[in-house]
Amino acid sequence: MRELTVDVAIIGGGPAGLAAALEVAHRGRSCAILERNTELGGILQQCIHDGFGLLRFGESVSGCTYAQRFIDQLEASRAEGARIEVLLDTMVLELTADRDVWATNPTDGMVHVQAGTVILAMGCRERTAAQVLLHGERPQGVITAGAAQRYINVEGYLPGTRAVILGSGDIGLIMARRMTLEGIEVEGVYEIMDHPGGLARNVVQCLDDYGIPLHLSHMVSRVHGKHRLEGVTVAARGADGSPVAGTERYVPCDLLVLAVGLIPENELSKQAGVELDPVTRGPVLDDTFMTSVPGIFASGNVSIVFDLVDYVSESGELAARGACDWLDAERPEEPAHLTVNASGNVGAHVPQRIQAGDTVRDVRFFCRVKQPAARVELRCTAEGEVLARERLVAVAPASMLSLTAQVPAGVSPTIEIVEV
């Protein structure tokens, strides 16, 4: 049994948790990172591909390198005396609204952390076969894109010889290329929507480069194989979501890779009584990234699924600042809040509300659009006045948008997309 008392307990040592820890240390406060895996870095460690860090480092690096740079900073910071405790192989079992964290690991047995504040940084999970209504049998060989990525990039195994990919999110596209280069034949990518789920960049460099077809408005209507996957039936998807008669086609394969979306992992948040937003599926946050439970903050993909890790790191820093400010203010009573409105094409967004203080607030907004659009302006408005604006040549649901606005005291801001 190990007892710890820290200013900030950070649950998760991926990009959000690492950035949060560094910011907490920068503010001279103590923190503990509780990480489930045996090393820091989170999912970045299996992302061997390029394209990370353009905003943060001004260059494109691999996921592993992005993580390593933060781990190096953390080690350097610790060497200079920063009070950052890292507990690896540590599974958090319980989180209370009073910021008691109960965890377990093979070295200490039970771990009890009494924290001044908590930053949730658990990331997200992939939607699994059980969550996408796949009809047919339940053979071996149906795995998520992230699992395929881990088998290939970390463990060094090839999980199949001929693959079908369901869903065209970025991880699915990245894995189409990765599997192809490792000798797995990728028959095609099937997407139920009428547009790709991932970025155009990945469609071009991961599919077009290798002649892998992308079938839009298509579905996997049946899974075949008693023990091992033998094939799938694919079909055009009708408006009612069922297969269009006469379009079914049998595709032999021993691997079905699912890239069908990510869901913030909020089991611990729910335990602590944190209110969740049905749109982001993460905690309802205010402009300090504090959840509905005072003293519990959230950052990274547990709060909203970001597209770029650079934003994940930034949100970790925002939550760390929020947590440190809250401690500096000696744990104020729960503040009054004003709703952040989203209008028109703006879908998922954080923060969902801002604190109703008596001063101007610098607010960093992150949002996604519902539909692709061209020549638009992203605006933050309040009481008929435009507080911040950014012109965008094009927007798409796959890309996160961000905007910083100075919101006057006592007004409720609106985030909107306007055609210009």
Next chain:
Amino acid sequence: MAESTYTCIICPRSCRIAVSGMPGALEVSGHSCKRGHDYALAEHTHPVRTLTTTVAVEGSPLRRLAVRGTAPVPRELLRDCLKQVNAARVAAPLRMGDVVLANVCGTGVDVVASRDVPAS
């Protein structure tokens, strides 16, 4: 030379850009900005891609090490480069940036470790 079309990856607008004509007198159409024009021209004349893969590791709790080219390689050489890199083996410990394979396939590009590798 026949007309070829490219999907621009510079911004989410994803313009379909056509390149036609003979080398030295190429015509670009369908782009909305200079960056798109330059992207399509580069894709048409000398497409390059960044090489990332893994190599086997000995003497470490890690089984595979993620590696990356220090610069992009010509797209048509990507598979040959990967073949050469995949034959490499490394021994722990290594530091991020350590060269795993120098001058892969004579491209002048080094392949380096993407992360630290602890020894077991």
